[in-house]
Amino acid sequence: MDGLTQVLAGGITQGCLYALMLLGVLLVFQVSKVMSFAYGQVGMVAAFTAWAVNAAGVPVVLALVLGALVAVLLNAAIDVVAIRHIPSDRVGLDLVVTLGLFLLIAAVMQQLIDSNSHSFPALGADTQATVLGARISVNDAVVVGLAVVVVTGAWLVLSRTSLGTNLRACAEDADIAASTGINVRALRTGTWAVAGLLASVVAVAVASRVAVDAFYMTSVLVKVFIAGMIGGLDRFWPPLLAAVGLGVYESLAVATFGADAGVPAVFLLIIAVLAVVPKRFVLDTSEARA
């Protein structure tokens, strides 16, 4: 196929973005047992804030740092103010509450900034070179590099450090972990904060390639969840690899069937996977409750 390397390059880059975001989702899910629909919006806050602040004259780097800071604080706040107050027996409430936060955060940003879509600084997306027949930008290379470094780093931390052991203990059984002196609350909120940082990085990278507005991260989050479900939300490498694979799959579908094929390709995939391989997911104990 002509341009296959281009398609693959694009797919891998997009997949690395999904993987970075999914890492945040996995960390939060495994340590807090919660899935946050508002996670994409937290990233959006970072990017939109950075855009607004930059448009008001602040230099790009400082703007990005400010945006990331706001997102980190926001995600930590979501844990402290909302998630912690979800009774542990009300399984499934996390989805409903975070759906509400999803709408709320978008509306607040629309009120504070505006409801339009805005062009984001390119951050290296327009500096390109041709490598092996594919046009790769500095932005693409940074994204892939960052994904590799961060994911490997996370794995090392989780498997080789005492922090990692503590985190895994929280994930296994919070009560027992607490009884051994681990500050479970602090670790949990810390995880949410780190996840906020990851979301910021991904949101800024996506914004630099498309545009920023109050809802642009929604489709990214949905695809990240899908990759997580395919790989298994309680694992590490399989879902992250599934995320990269999803990016490539999407890219191939678009290249083969046209720009319109992206949506049906991804959604038919998840329906097929869940319909054909149901047993893997039967053990899911989260039931949404009224």
Next chain:
Amino acid sequence: MTSTSLPVRATRPVAVTVTAAEEKPTRSRRQVLLVVAGLLAVIAVPALTFPAFWLFLAAQVAAYAIATLGLNVLYGRTGQLSLAQATFMGAGAYTGYVLGSRGHAPLVQLLAVCAVSLVAGAVVAVPTLRLSGLRLALVTLAVGELFAWVLVHTTDLTGGTQGANVEPLVVGPLDASIPLFAYLLGLLPALVATALVLHLDRTQLGRRMLLVRDSELAARATGVPIIQTKIVAFLLASVFAGVAGWLYGGINGFVSPPDFNLFASVYLLVAVVIGGARSVLGAWVGAAYIVVVPQVFTALGIPNLYALVGGALLALVALLAPDGLVGLARSAAARVRRTA
């Protein structure tokens, strides 16, 4: 419930029915009077006093109430978090539009809407039978996105992104282009749906739904056919939503894909949770919220506040008042009654 002490377990069921039967007559008579009075108010007040525009909104509230009642059954009673309720509305609305534009009578449209909704409900129910929580929500979301994609890519049939102009629904002498008749056309099916859901409470199916919601493990242990219950819940929700969508199209006069997208489904969930996911009145309150409040905020010049308040309310109510506004009102009333 068993105020008298019963040492032998085997006789407990008998005691339960005795006490229940004793309590039932007075409570139900008062309840009936209250309900009839409430219905009188619901029907008569708008019809007699509302200006045309607000009657038209009331008609829409009635149509949406059917959809929220369906979600109430699926989510409130059976615990299945579906983000496809607006999709089912869309299936009904577009079926009605396609048949209506070809000159078919309302009865034919209604039958087709029910048939299509049943099929749609089955199609969504099947892959989700063994799922719950986020996975269920995501599959319903995926179905919704696919439906939206199909609408946009079948412009010749559905009008695509431009939407479609729907001829006002005419049933006998009731023409939906006249606000009062639009109100009646929406209200009557909504009252039927309400009665159906109220009746559900007293059936074995209703009790099974509650069990499936509360604990599938316990349900399975007591021999409740979970799969069947879930399928029925999905079918009820999809048919209710399909009829609601059909009425919405005929009353509003216009349908387009954004009316039935992910956000529309999220707002239906907002409606059900805010109103009170376990009560019929809650479904009505929620429907009124999502139809009337955006208009009010637009009229006040602060349209963005709708999403803001909706999101905040969804999060707050879900966390703090799990039985919604209706639940809050009921417990407040109970507290007043107790202190009085």
Next chain:
Amino acid sequence: MTRSTRSRGIAVLALTCTIALAGCGQGALQKTGEAVSASGCDPAAVGPGVTDTEILLGATMPLSGSGAAGGLGVKRGQEAYYKMINDAGGVQGRKIDVKILDDAYDPSTAQKQMRQLVQNNKIFAVSGGEGTPNFLGVVPFLEREGVPAVAPYAPSDELGTMDKPNIFMASVNYIEEFDLLTQSVLEKNKVSKISLVGVSGNVGDNAKAGIERAVAGKGIEVDYVAETPGTTDFTPIASQLKSGGADWVFLILTNADTGGLLKAMQRVGYSPRTAAWSGMSDDSYLKEFGSLSEGMLVALETADLASDDPLVAKFRTDFETQTGKAPTKFDELGWVQAQLTTEALKRTKGFSRPCLVEALESMTDVQTGILPPVGWGPDDRAGVDAVGIGQIEDSRLKVLEETKSLTS
């Protein structure tokens, strides 16, 4: 069925019959709407939205979302014009109040907003508008209710004919616009393939028809990609265009979407010649995306802002006096919409809708300077039949051909 359910059912039935017979609140039984010119103008009748001191007009346009640049500009232009008129005493002794609601370029929202304006706020008439798919969404409602609309910017082959007698158009439809644009391109360039990216629906279809009319018989391939407004990621479309390999890409998308697509095309390394609808001639577009649009050919529907036509010069001065800023193309468009509406209000013999329609039909040759001469009649709703051509150079608009009549 239990006893309580049955008694409830009977109560419902009885009540419904009572109400159906009684009939009720204000206007609840009225089939709203007045036929256009069927009743003729009665100077004594007073329509909705008009009092002794005020005339209430309304419109919907995109004030948020990807089409916001257009709507915000038109709103500014209209409000500035009406303020000028009101400061000078109004029209026929009445001040004009215009209520503009946001439809986010979405037909469903537009329909709901228009219903609120007509049935709740009770506007007299619709003053302009911006955007085709959103306006097309309100047309059936306006026709049913008999509300006249003056010069909405909604180019479409479905409007401007006597099929929709309440809609008085003042813009050429996109078939004509793209026909002329393509002819212009073909005159000066050798073209083998054209790709068109257009808003899905009537807008894109019209543009496609226009291009096909111009290339008929010339052996030029035309490829069409429909786009849903508000798309955020244009990489798939850009990649598709690149593999299509056309030397010219024609665009008819909202301003924000055009910018997004051009950025994506640059990212995938595809740089064809481009041509677009008149939205690209607006300052807000040039400021944000001018650097991506070097050499783009643009259709022009309003007069060059730098023109020495005295009417245009007067517009510039008046607009700056009212707002303190120099006007942009969309401001110009809003201004002329308000100007045409005010002209009809000046001429109308009575303040009812049929009278307004008669007044509009009497405007057979209105010189605004901003638009080509506008002409309506008892059987004519098209208004205007001229388009100009410009080109973007150094992020600025250069006029190549002034707006000229298509029938000459």
